[in-house]
Amino acid sequence: MTNEVSRRLWDEIAEVAGGRADPLLRALEVALFLEDSLEITIPVEIIDALPGEDRATERVIEAGAEAT
Amino acid sequence: MCGICGMRTTDIVPDLDLLARMTATLSHRGPDGAGYYRDSQVALGHARLSIIDLAGGTQPMTNEDGTVWVTFNGEIFNYIELTRELQSRGHTFRTRSDTEVIVHAWEEWGLDCFTRFNGQWAVAIWDRRTRDLVLSRDPFGILPLHFTRVRGRVLFASDIRSLFCDAEVPREFDPDGFAETLTFWSTVAPRTAFTGVRQVEPGTSVVFGEGADYTHRYWEHAYPAETADTRSDIDTSAEQLREALIDATRLRFERSDVPVAAYLSGGIDSAVTAAIITRYTDAQLRTYSLRFSEGEYDEGSFQHAVSRDLGTDHQEITVSGSDIAAVFPDVVRHTQTPILRAGPAPMFLLSRLVHDSGHKVVVTGEGSDEMLAGYDIFREAAVRRFWARQPESAVRGRAVELLYPWMQRSPNQAPAFARSFFARNLDPDDPLMSHRPRWDSTATLQGMLTADFAARIGADPVDGIRERMPSASGSWHPLSRAQWLEHSTLLPGYVLSSQGDRMLMAHSIEGRFPFLDPNVARIAAQLPPRHKLMGLDEKHVLKRAFADIVPSPVLNRPKQPYRAPDASSFFGSGTPDWLIDVLAPDAVREAGVFQPEIVRKLVEKCERARGRTIGNADNMRLLAVLSTQLLYRDMIADKHVAAGKPPILVRVRDELDRLGTHE
Numbered sequence: 001m002t003n004e005v006s007r008r009l010w011d012e013i014a015e016v017a018g019g020r021a022d023p024l025l026r027a028l029e030v031a032l033f034l035e036d037s038l039e040i041t042i043p044v045e046i047i048d049a050l051p052g053e054d055r056a057t058e059r060v061i062e063a064g065a066e067a068t
Numbered sequence: 069m070c071g072i073c074g075m076r077t078t079d080i081v082p083d084l085d086l087l088a089r090m091t092a093t094l095s096h097r098g099p100d101g102a103g104y105y106r107d108s109q110v111a112l113g114h115a116r117l118s119i120i121d122l123a124g125g126t127q128p129m130t131n132e133d134g135t136v137w138v139t140f141n142g143e144i145f146n147y148i149e150l151t152r153e154l155q156s157r158g159h160t161f162r163t164r165s166d167t168e169v170i171v172h173a174w175e176e177w178g179l180d181c182f183t184r185f186n187g188q189w190a191v192a193i194w195d196r197r198t199r200d201l202v203l204s205r206d207p208f209g210i211l212p213l214h215f216t217r218v219r220g221r222v223l224f225a226s227d228i229r230s231l232f233c234d235a236e237v238p239r240e241f242d243p244d245g246f247a248e249t250l251t252f253w254s255t256v257a258p259r260t261a262f263t264g265v266r267q268v269e270p271g272t273s274v275v276f277g278e279g280a281d282y283t284h285r286y287w288e289h290a291y292p293a294e295t296a297d298t299r300s301d302i303d304t305s306a307e308q309l310r311e312a313l314i315d316a317t318r319l320r321f322e323r324s325d326v327p328v329a330a331y332l333s334g335g336i337d338s339a340v341t342a343a344i345i346t347r348y349t350d351a352q353l354r355t356y357s358l359r360f361s362e363g364e365y366d367e368g369s370f371q372h373a374v375s376r377d378l379g380t381d382h383q384e385i386t387v388s389g390s391d392i393a394a395v396f397p398d399v400v401r402h403t404q405t406p407i408l409r410a411g412p413a414p415m416f417l418l419s420r421l422v423h424d425s426g427h428k429v430v431v432t433g434e435g436s437d438e439m440l441a442g443y444d445i446f447r448e449a450a451v452r453r454f455w456a457r458q459p460e461s462a463v464r465g466r467a468v469e470l471l472y473p474w475m476q477r478s479p480n481q482a483p484a485f486a487r488s489f490f491a492r493n494l495d496p497d498d499p500l501m502s503h504r505p506r507w508d509s510t511a512t513l514q515g516m517l518t519a520d521f522a523a524r525i526g527a528d529p530v531d532g533i534r535e536r537m538p539s540a541s542g543s544w545h546p547l548s549r550a551q552w553l554e555h556s557t558l559l560p561g562y563v564l565s566s567q568g569d570r571m572l573m574a575h576s577i578e579g580r581f582p583f584l585d586p587n588v589a590r591i592a593a594q595l596p597p598r599h600k601l602m603g604l605d606e607k608h609v610l611k612r613a614f615a616d617i618v619p620s621p622v623l624n625r626p627k628q629p630y631r632a633p634d635a636s637s638f639f640g641s642g643t644p645d646w647l648i649d650v651l652a653p654d655a656v657r658e659a660g661v662f663q664p665e666i667v668r669k670l671v672e673k674c675e676r677a678r679g680r681t682i683g684n685a686d687n688m689r690l691l692a693v694l695s696t697q698l699l700y701r702d703m704i705a706d707k708h709v710a711a712g713k714p715p716i717l718v719r720v721r722d723e724l725d726r727l728g729t730h731e
Contacts (some may be wrong), residue, residue, distance in 0.1 A: 016603035033603040
């Protein structure tokens with residue numbers, strides 16, 4: 001990804017992530033968005049080990065970056 | 069808008085008395101006058117609702133030398149631009165009506181003329197040079213056009229009731245039409261609920277010529293191939309959409325010789341169209357809203373917020389369950405097809421308010437949910453796709469809790485509900501995956517059919533819709549496939565017809581739909597799917613595009629699907645007499661569609677609960693039975709279906725009189 005594309009996608013991720021109070025559900029919506037946009041699948045080991053706290057979204061984004 | 073009808077014969081002169089009776093059944097669509105054209109092969113009838121060129125738009129209309137005749141229901145909004153183009157090509161216009169544009173466009177471009185129209189139409193063109201009778205319908209199916217063949221003649225009309233004026237047209241329910249309705253909520257064109265009665269498919273023209281009849285498709289809902297598109301930015305998408313919607317709304321508001329009003333539902337779509345009108349035109353806008361006496365369904369506070377913010381002159385009607393029950397027989401008389409929801413009834417009452425207030429035309433927000441992924445079914449499908457990537461995951465299934473707030477409030481119920489409903493058919497390779505749970509759920513209603521009726525069902529309707537999907541759809545994004553399914557089933561079959569045109573035209577009101585402008589549709593189809601459904605935020609790009617002019621309470625509210633009280637309307641506070649009559653076991657047995665014993669138990673259940681705690685499936689069952697029984701009574705058992713005083717038909721031209729060859 002170019003820096004410009006990465007920036008745009010990051011902006012969109014921020015919009016998606018901004019709408020949920022529950023940390024796990026927020027992470028799942030970001031994962032759904034990333035998988036749909038980038039045509040990737042985040043490994044089940046990562047999804048099933050997501051913590052129920054704010055770090056969950058960071059973990060999903062890291063996994064998305066690794067998958068691309 | 070108007071009503072149109074007519075016939076093409078082979079060996080007998082078209083019957084003028086039949087044409088008059090057919091036209092009479094359409095007087096609600098066109099109360100401002102009626103006219104006809106006839107020659108030895110074809111008769112065209114027209115009931116007029118005058119909106120453009122009030123003095124000069126009489127129909128049927130012809131070209132310079134009388135070789136092309138048109139009877140037309142609808143609007144060609146870009147008629148001014150097309151008139152200029154056709155004049156530059158040598159065509160002479162006698163009126164300033166959009167109807168005449170069709171006449172000359174047909175001469176100039178033939179079947180390709182329909183690709184040049186920006187509008188909504190059901191039209192019949194009789195070309196005496198080629199002896200072709202052409203029936204055409206707009207890309208989305210905004211306006212109705214039915215036809216049937218009997219003893220070598222073709223009859224066509226806006227309403228099915230009009231076709232039944234010919235005593236030789238059989239009147240019986242089509243089991244395959246019912247199988248479709250009890251799956252998709254409506255029939256899928258060309259099928260209708262009546263055997264032998266067809267409807268012109270949206271986006272097509274049917275040619276009845278000297279040779280074999282054929283259908284020409286001029287429009288297809290097409291989407292780009294799926295790619296991992298990360299380059300398009302949301303602001304560019306929003307700007308494209310905004311420009312197209314402003315143009316589409318202005319075109320529909322300004323091109324009229326009578327005042328145009330607008331509906332306000334309380335949701336974002338009608339708020340956008342009303343906001344564009346108040347921002348980009350000088351008009352003082354009149355808005356109309358529908359409210360419910362039951363708070364669960366009411367959106368009054370949002371409607372008032374929009375009206376206040378935009379400064380519109382606002383009028384509203386509040387509807388109760390007993391209001392719905394009182395008008396339901398009239399509603400079904402106009403839908404002319406079974407319905408599984410009471411939702412059309414309040415729309416019937418709203419259009420009556422508009423009529424009584426002196427307006428003929430309203431702009432509405434229909435089509436946005438299909439174009440821009442607004443329905444819950446798209447969100448549900450996204451979650452199910454997410455789950456289907458790893459069905460064995462312990463966590464992915466929790467994404468269903470993203471869908472509805474009540475799931476998070478009911479942690480014990482949500483997982484069970486998810487497993488039983490959303491986990492069905494989790495097959496990412498299934499092109500119909502998005503719609504399977506809803507269709508499967510609705511199809512359980514087919515268990516009410518009598519054995520005889522069910523035995524006459526041919527193919528599985530779900531197989532039928534899968535076969536009709538464009539070959540390229542396999543390369544589309546799953547959201548695009550889901551949108552195509554909505555475009556092909558619910559939009560034309562229910563939203564624009566039973567709940568749209570039929571309820572509007574019951575009181576001679578024309579609806580105009582900016583979201584169904586072809587330019588808006590093309591742009592919406594090309595947008596990256598993630599800009600329409602951003603995560604699970606529906607119509608995200610629309611909210612972004614109009615954030616500056618739509619009041620924030622409406623912009624930021626969760627979507628509330630339009631619904632009306634169903635069973636409780638009929639059993640909540642007394643049961644209307646007509647209901648007792650049409651649901652009597654003998655009446656159900658006579659109609660032959662549903663099993664009387666099942667209907668009896670359903671009615672008892674509704675009576676016990678006074679319609680209050682009836683589940684979704686039983687609500688649909690009740691409405692299906694009620695509407696079917698009313699249809700049977702009014703359109704099959706009643707042999708005077710076309711009763712009514714024939715209008716005084718204005719003879720626009722009768723070639724037989726000119727030639728002195730008849731009567």
